[in-house]
Amino acid sequence: MTTHQLLPLEQVRPGMILSDVLLDARGQVLLPQGAVLTENMLSLMPRHGIEMLSIEAPPLSPEEQAALQESYRTRLAHLFRKHDPADTDDAATALLLSYVSNYRLGMEAGAGTGAAA
Structure with a gap:
């Protein structure tokens, strides 16, 4: 990053x-x-x-990188706390979570956020 x-x-x-x-x-x-x-x-x-x-900026140490990733996961879990991954009628929120997770964490949604990919 x-x-x-x-x-x-x-x-x-x-x-x-x-x-x-x-x-x-x-x-x-x-x-x-x-x-x-x-x-x-x-x-x-x-x-x-x-x-x-x-x-x-100078590159982050592995410990700093891990802490930053964890803070992003925690923030995303809070922001999307009302999203139910099992709710097929809420595809827009699932897609938004996927995009934000990919941008912030460099991964598909669901890993650490409680959402399905």
Whole structure:
């Protein structure tokens, strides 16, 4: 899972990596996604009105990743607590749960949420 963090320009350091394409106010590409920032690049940002940058976050440890996945499972179970997987008339909710689970957990619905796939 690729994560990013939105940082004020003052907190961005050389060597950090852009997580998104950097555009100026007119939509012109200043830097591509994945660009490794240099001191020179950072010094030019204020001239283009750039105040915040989307930076790739450091990778999570396996323990942090497991904790994040568990928090997503818990949140999904709470959000879909009234959904009955056996109710065939509630296909829309089952589909929504499937999409959200796949997006958040990278898996089919049902694994850890109490819903059928």
